[in-house]
Amino acid sequence: MTNIITPPHKRVAVMDLGTNTFHLLIAEGGQASYKSLVHQHIGVKLGEGGINKGLIQPDAYKRGMDTMHDFHRQIVAQDVTAVRAIATSAMRNAGNGKDFIRDVEQSTGIKIEVINGDSEAEFIYKGIKAAGCLTLSNSLILDIGGGSVEFIVGNIDSIFYKHSFEIGAARLMDKFHQTDPIPADAVNELNKHLETHLTELFNSISDLRIEQLIGSSGTFETLAEVIELDKGHPFDIEKTQKYNFNYDDLVAVTDRLVNSTHAQRAGHEGIIPIRVDMIVVASLITRFVMDKLGIKNVVMSTSSLKEGVLADMLNQR
Structure with a gap:
C-alpha cells in the first residue's frame, strides 16, 4: 500500500496577472499567520503597445506566456496543493485575451479566472484588511x-x-x-x-x-x-x-x-x-x-x- 503523506500546512499559489506586472505568491499556513515561500513580480507589460486598442501585442503575449511557464515550474517545485490565477483589466478588455487564457491552460494546466472590477475591488479590500x-x-x-x-x-x-x-x-x-x-x-x-x-x-x-x-x-x-x-x-x-x-x-x-x-x-x-x-x-x-x-x-x-x-x-x- 502506498503511503499518502499530507503536508503539515496548506500550501497555495496565487497569481495576480495585471496589465503591467504578473505576481506570484506561494504561501503556507493559516489566514491569520502564513509563511511566504515565493513572492515574485515580473514586469510583463501585457498592455504595452495595445492597452487602448484592446489587443495584447505579440511581444507582450510572448512575455506573458514565458512568465506563466516559469510560474508553473515554481508551483510544481513547491508541491502546491491549490492554485488560483486572477486576471484583471488588460485581459478583461483584450480581444485576444481568451486566446491567451486558452494557451496558458493547454501548456501549463493553469486555469485563469478573469474577474470584473467589483470582484477586483473586493479582493483588494480583503488584502488591506488582512494586513x-x-x-x-x-x-x-x-x-x-x-x-x-x-x-x-x-x-x-x-x-x-x-x-x-x-x-x-x-x-x-x-x-x-x-x-x-x-x-x-x-x-x-x-x-x-x-x-x-x-x-x-x-x-x-x-x-x-x-x-x-x-x-x-x-x-x-x-x-x-x-x-x-x-x-x-x-x-x-x-x-x-x-x-x-x-x-x-x-x-x-x-x-x-x-x-x-x-x-x-x-x-x-x-x-x-x-x-x-x-x-x-x-x-x-x-x-x-x-x-x-x-x-x-x-x-x-x-x-x-x-x-x-x-x-x-x-x-x-
Missing part, C-alpha cells in the same frame, strides 16, 4: 493598476463604496505622457480627464467622512522607497508591510517625479524598471485624488489583490 491597515474610521483605498484604478471606501467592518475605473497608468501614459518630462498642458488635460471620469466617484462618496487614504502596493511602494532612500535611510520593501507618509514629503516627491526626465527616474535605485515611466501618471492620479478630497493622511500597504485572494484560500479548510 491590519483598516480601523473603525473610514479609509479610501486606492489601487493604481496599469489598466484600471480601484477605489474602495470602507472601515474594518464594512465596504461602503467600491468601483473600478478604466483609467489605469498604462492607459493614461498612452494618452498623455508622450513627451518627457510630461508637458504642463498634458498634465492639465490628464486632470480634466480624471475630473470627467471620476465624477461618479466623488458624487457617490460626498457624504462619507474619510480619515485617510490607503495606497495599495505598486505606486505607493515606490513613492515610500524613493522618499526614504533620498533621506539616506535603508528601505527594504520585503520587510515593510505598512508605511505612513509625511504629507510634505509625499507632495515634494510627486512634484519632483512629475517634473523629472526618464533618465533621472531610471537612475534612481528606488524605482524598479517597470515603474520608471508609469510612476509619473500614477503620481498625478494620487495627487489629484488627495487634492480633490482634501486628504493629507496617506498610508502605504504592501498588501493588495493577491493577499486578498490568499486570505480566502487559506481560510478554506
Whole structure:
C-alpha cells in the first residue's frame, strides 16, 4: 500500500496577472499567520503597445506566456496543493485575451479566472484588511493598476463604496505622457480627464467622512522607497508591510517625479524598471485624488489583490 503523506500546512499559489506586472505568491499556513515561500513580480507589460486598442501585442503575449511557464515550474517545485490565477483589466478588455487564457491552460494546466472590477475591488479590500491597515474610521483605498484604478471606501467592518475605473497608468501614459518630462498642458488635460471620469466617484462618496487614504502596493511602494532612500535611510520593501507618509514629503516627491526626465527616474535605485515611466501618471492620479478630497493622511500597504485572494484560500479548510 502506498503511503499518502499530507503536508503539515496548506500550501497555495496565487497569481495576480495585471496589465503591467504578473505576481506570484506561494504561501503556507493559516489566514491569520502564513509563511511566504515565493513572492515574485515580473514586469510583463501585457498592455504595452495595445492597452487602448484592446489587443495584447505579440511581444507582450510572448512575455506573458514565458512568465506563466516559469510560474508553473515554481508551483510544481513547491508541491502546491491549490492554485488560483486572477486576471484583471488588460485581459478583461483584450480581444485576444481568451486566446491567451486558452494557451496558458493547454501548456501549463493553469486555469485563469478573469474577474470584473467589483470582484477586483473586493479582493483588494480583503488584502488591506488582512494586513491590519483598516480601523473603525473610514479609509479610501486606492489601487493604481496599469489598466484600471480601484477605489474602495470602507472601515474594518464594512465596504461602503467600491468601483473600478478604466483609467489605469498604462492607459493614461498612452494618452498623455508622450513627451518627457510630461508637458504642463498634458498634465492639465490628464486632470480634466480624471475630473470627467471620476465624477461618479466623488458624487457617490460626498457624504462619507474619510480619515485617510490607503495606497495599495505598486505606486505607493515606490513613492515610500524613493522618499526614504533620498533621506539616506535603508528601505527594504520585503520587510515593510505598512508605511505612513509625511504629507510634505509625499507632495515634494510627486512634484519632483512629475517634473523629472526618464533618465533621472531610471537612475534612481528606488524605482524598479517597470515603474520608471508609469510612476509619473500614477503620481498625478494620487495627487489629484488627495487634492480633490482634501486628504493629507496617506498610508502605504504592501498588501493588495493577491493577499486578498490568499486570505480566502487559506481560510478554506
